[in-house]
Amino acid sequence: MEIPENVKKRLSIPGEEHFYAGHTACQGCGASLGLRYVLKAYGRKTIFAIPACCSTIIAGPWPYSALDANLFHTAFETTGAVIGGIEAALKARGFKVKGEDGIMVVGWAGDGGTADIGLQALSGFLERGHDAVYIMYDNEAYMNTGIQRSGSTPYGAWTTNTPGGKRHFLEKRHKKKVIDIVIAHEVPYAATASIAYPEDFIRKLKKAQKIPGPSFIQLFAPCPTGWRSPTDKSIELARLAVQTAYFPLFEYENGKYKINMPSTKKEPKPIEEFLKYQGRFKYMTKEDIEVLQQWVLHEWEKLKKLAEVFG
Amino acid sequence: MAEYKPIRKVVSGNYAAAYAVKHARVEVVAAYPITPQTSIIEKIAEFIANGEVENLEYVPVESEHSAMAACIGASAAGARVFTATSAQGLALMHEMLHWASGARLPVVMVDVNRAMAPPWSVWDDQTDSLAQRDTGWMQFYAENNQEVYDGVLMAFKIAETVNLPAMVVESAFILSHTYDVVEMIPQELVDEFLPPRKPLYDLTNFEKPFSIGALGTPADYYEFRYKIQRAMEKAKEVIHEVGKEFGERFGRDYSQMIELYRTEDADFVFMGMGSLMGTVKQAVDVLRDEGYKVGAAKVRWFRPFPKEELYELAKNVEGIAVLDRNYSFGMEGILFTEAKGALYNTNAKPIMKNYIVGLGGRDFTVSDVRKIAENMRAIIEKGELDVEVDWYHLKR
Ligand SMILES: Cc1ncc(C[n+]2csc(CCOP(=O)(O)OP(=O)(O)O)c2C)c(N)n1
Ligand code: SF4
Numbered sequence: 001m002e003i004p005e006n007v008k009k010r011l012s013i014p015g016e017e018h019f020y021a022g023h024t025a026c027q028g029c030g031a032s033l034g035l036r037y038v039l040k041a042y043g044r045k046t047i048f049a050i051p052a053c054c055s056t057i058i059a060g061p062w063p064y065s066a067l068d069a070n071l072f073h074t075a076f077e078t079t080g081a082v083i084g085g086i087e088a089a090l091k092a093r094g095f096k097v098k099g100e101d102g103i104m105v106v107g108w109a110g111d112g113g114t115a116d117i118g119l120q121a122l123s124g125f126l127e128r129g130h131d132a133v134y135i136m137y138d139n140e141a142y143m144n145t146g147i148q149r150s151g152s153t154p155y156g157a158w159t160t161n162t163p164g165g166k167r168h169f170l171e172k173r174h175k176k177k178v179i180d181i182v183i184a185h186e187v188p189y190a191a192t193a194s195i196a197y198p199e200d201f202i203r204k205l206k207k208a209q210k211i212p213g214p215s216f217i218q219l220f221a222p223c224p225t226g227w228r229s230p231t232d233k234s235i236e237l238a239r240l241a242v243q244t245a246y247f248p249l250f251e252y253e254n255g256k257y258k259i260n261m262p263s264t265k266k267e268p269k270p271i272e273e274f275l276k277y278q279g280r281f282k283y284m285t286k287e288d289i290e291v292l293q294q295w296v297l298h299e300w301e302k303l304k305k306l307a308e309v310f311g
Numbered sequence: 312m313a314e315y316k317p318i319r320k321v322v323s324g325n326y327a328a329a330y331a332v333k334h335a336r337v338e339v340v341a342a343y344p345i346t347p348q349t350s351i352i353e354k355i356a357e358f359i360a361n362g363e364v365e366n367l368e369y370v371p372v373e374s375e376h377s378a379m380a381a382c383i384g385a386s387a388a389g390a391r392v393f394t395a396t397s398a399q400g401l402a403l404m405h406e407m408l409h410w411a412s413g414a415r416l417p418v419v420m421v422d423v424n425r426a427m428a429p430p431w432s433v434w435d436d437q438t439d440s441l442a443q444r445d446t447g448w449m450q451f452y453a454e455n456n457q458e459v460y461d462g463v464l465m466a467f468k469i470a471e472t473v474n475l476p477a478m479v480v481e482s483a484f485i486l487s488h489t490y491d492v493v494e495m496i497p498q499e500l501v502d503e504f505l506p507p508r509k510p511l512y513d514l515t516n517f518e519k520p521f522s523i524g525a526l527g528t529p530a531d532y533y534e535f536r537y538k539i540q541r542a543m544e545k546a547k548e549v550i551h552e553v554g555k556e557f558g559e560r561f562g563r564d565y566s567q568m569i570e571l572y573r574t575e576d577a578d579f580v581f582m583g584m585g586s587l588m589g590t591v592k593q594a595v596d597v598l599r600d601e602g603y604k605v606g607a608a609k610v611r612w613f614r615p616f617p618k619e620e621l622y623e624l625a626k627n628v629e630g631i632a633v634l635d636r637n638y639s640f641g642m643e644g645i646l647f648t649e650a651k652g653a654l655y656n657t658n659a660k661p662i663m664k665n666y667i668v669g670l671g672g673r674d675f676t677v678s679d680v681r682k683i684a685e686n687m688r689a690i691i692e693k694g695e696l697d698v699e700v701d702w703y704h705l706k707r
Binding site for chain 2: 044045047049056057059060061062063064065067068069070071072073074075077078080081082083084085086088089090091092093094095103120121123124127128
C-alpha cells in the first residue's frame with residue numbers, strides 16, 4: 001500500500017530497512033521487531049555485538065546475516081566488555097564514535113545475558129563511560145535454551161525450570177529491576193521502551209545516539225513461544241504491560257526522571273489485563289495475582305515519587 | 312635501514328613486556344590486576360599518563376574475562392591489542408581464549424606463569440598456561456627478560472601474519488620481578504620490523520556489512536577448525552622467518568622453535584621451557600667440565616609444537632630428560648606427554664624420562680640438574696627406566 005505523502009511526513013519511524021526478511025525468528029517475536037527498529041534508527045554505520053541469545057539465531061547462520069550492518073557474535077556474558085573494547089579501538093584509530101555522524105556501537109543482549117551472567121560486564125561498561133549503547137531486550141526468560149527463568153522473569157511465571165505444577169509454582173520472586181541497577185551507576189541516559197510504542201523507542205534510540213557516554217535501553221519484547229501466547233498478540237501484550245504499569249516507560253537523563261507512559265493522572269489498568277492470553281501465568285490463583293498486583297503498584301508509586309522529586 | 316644501536320636498560324621481566332608493548336605501538340590494552348602480572352599494566356598506564364605513548368586506549372576492566380572480551384572486540388575493530396594476566400586470571404579468561412582464536416584475532420598477551428590455587432601460591436608454575444593448550448593460542452616461553460621483550464615484538468608480527476592469538480609466557484618473580492639488562496630496539500627500527508596491523512577483517516568497514524562468529528552448522532564448523540590447524544602449521548614457517556629476520560636485524564636469532572645448547576655430540580639432553588632452562592644451560596657447562604656429554608633443548612614455542620625439530624634432535628641422542636614445571640593430573644608432565652607423542656610414529660626412540668620440578672616456585676638449581684644427570688646416565692647405561700615420572704623434589 002502506498003503511504004500518502006502527508007502521512008509519510010508525519011511518520012517518525014525511518015522508512016529504510018536494514019533488517020532482511022528471511023531471518024529466523026518465531027512468528028510474533030518481539031525481539032526481532034525491536035532489532036528491526038534499532039537498525040532503522042541507526043542504519044548501516046553501526047557495529048553490533050550480540051551475545052548468545054535468540055538473536056544469535058535470528059541473525060542467521062554463517063555465511064548469512066539478517067542484519068545490514070556489521071555484527072560481532074560474542075560470548076554470553078561479554079556484551080558490555082566487547083562493546084567497550086570496540087569503542088576503545090575506534091577511538092584509538094581516530095574514528096568519531098556516537099553523535100549524529102559517528103559510528104554507533106550497539107550491544108544487543110537478552111535479559112539473561114544482561115540481568116544475570118552479563119551483569120558484571122554491563123556494570124563495568126556503564127561505570128567506565130564508554131560511548132556506546134547497550135540495549136537489553138527483555139522477554140523475561142532464557143528463550144534460546146528453551147524457556148528457563150532469568151532474573152527478569154516475573155513472579156508466578158511458568159518456565160521450564162520454574163514450572164507450575166498441580167500444587168504450586170516455583171517462581172516466587174519478583175522481576176529484577178535491571179534499569180534501577182543501571183541508574184545506580186549514574187549513567188547519562190537510561191530508558192525503558194516497548195515494541196508496542198516504536199515512535200517512543202526510536203526517539204529514545206536517537207537520544208541515546210546524541211548523548212555522550214554510555215546509554216542503556218531496556219526494551220520490553222514479548223515472546224509468544226516462551227509466554228505461551230498467541231503469535232498475533234505480542235504487540236497488544238506489550239501495550240498492556242505499559243498500560244497496567246507492569247512495565248512503565250520512562251527516561252532517566254542526567255539525574256532526572258521522566259515518565260512517558262502510562263499517564264500518571266489515571267489509575268493503571270488491572271494486572272489481569274496483562275496476564276490474559278499468556279499460558280505462563282495460568283497456574284496463578286487469585287491470591288497470587290494479588291501479590292503481583294501489589295508489587296506492580298508499589299513499584300509504580302516509587303517511580304512516580306522519583307519523577308515528582310527528581311523530575 | 313637505520314643502523315641498530317641497542318638501548319640497554321635494566322628492567323624487570325614485566326617492564327620488559329611493557330616496553331615491548333609501547334614499542335609495538337599497541338592501540339588498545341584492556342587488563343585486570345593479578346600478582347605477579349600487575350606491574351606490566353601499571354607501567355603501561357604510566358606511559359600513558361606521562362604522554363610517552365600516543366593513541367593507546369587503556370580499558371581498566373572489571374575482570375579478566377572482560378579483559379579478554381574487550382581485547383577481542385577491539386581486535387575485531389582493527390586495533391593492535393594487548394593484555395596480560397596470570398593463573399586464576401588466565402583460567403577466568405579461558406572461554407574467551409577460544410573466542411579469540413575462533414574469530415582469528417591476533418591478540419597478544421603476556422601470561423606470567425603462576426601456580427593455580429588452592430593452596431594459594433603466587434610463585435612459578437607452568438600449569439596455568441599449559442592448561443590453555445587447546446585454545447588455539449600460540450605459546451612462546453621466555454627464558455629471560457630479553458626474551459620477554461623480543462618475544463612480545465615477534466608475537467605481534469607472527470600473530471598478525473597467521474591471524475591467530477599468541478601468548479608470551481614468563482615465570483613469576485624469577486623473571487617478572489627480577490631486574491636484568493635488556494637490549495631494547497630504537498622505535499624507528501621496531502617500526503620497520505613491525506609495521507601497523509593490516510586486519511584480516513575490520514568492523515569499521517561499512518561498505519559491505521558482514522557478521523563474524525555466527526552459528527556454524529555441521530556443514531561448515533569442521534572446516535573452520537581445520538583452518539585453524541592450517542594456520543598453526545603455517546605459523547611454524549612464519550616463526551622461522553620472523554625469528555631469522557629478528558636475528559638479522561637485531562643480532563638475536565629466534566629462527567629455531569627449539570633452541571639447542573651444546574647438543575651436537577650429547578649422549579642425552581635436558582628438555583624444558585622458560586626460565587628453568589637458564590639454570591639448565593648453566594648446569595650443562597658445569598657438567599661438561601665434569602665429563603658429562605650433555606646438552607639442553609629449550610622448547611621456545613609450545614604451540615605450534617615443533618615436532619620436526621624435536622625429531623631431528625631425538626635421532627641423535629640416547630636419552631631425553633624432560634623437565635616439567637607443571638602437571639596434568641592423572642597422567643604426567645605436559646611437555647613429556649607432548650614430546651613422547653610427537654616421536655611415537657618416528658624411528659627416533661631415545662629413552663625418555665619425566666622429572667617434575669619446581670612446582671609452585673620450589674627452587675631448582677644446578678645441583679638438581681647434576682642429580683638428574685647422574686640418574687639419567689644410570690638409566691641409559693642400564694637401558695631401562697627406573698620410573699617414568701619422577702616427582703623429583705618430593706619430601707619423602
Ligand atoms: C557461558 C554460557 N553459559 C550458558 C550458555 C547457554 N545459553 C545460550 S543462550 C542462553 C539464554 C539466553 O537468554 P537471554 O539472554 O534472556 O536471551 P533470549 O534467549 O531470551 O533471547 C543460555 C543460557 C552460553 N551460551 N554460555
Ligand atoms: S523464542 Fe521468543 S524471543 Fe526467541 S525467537 Fe522465538 S519468539 Fe523470539
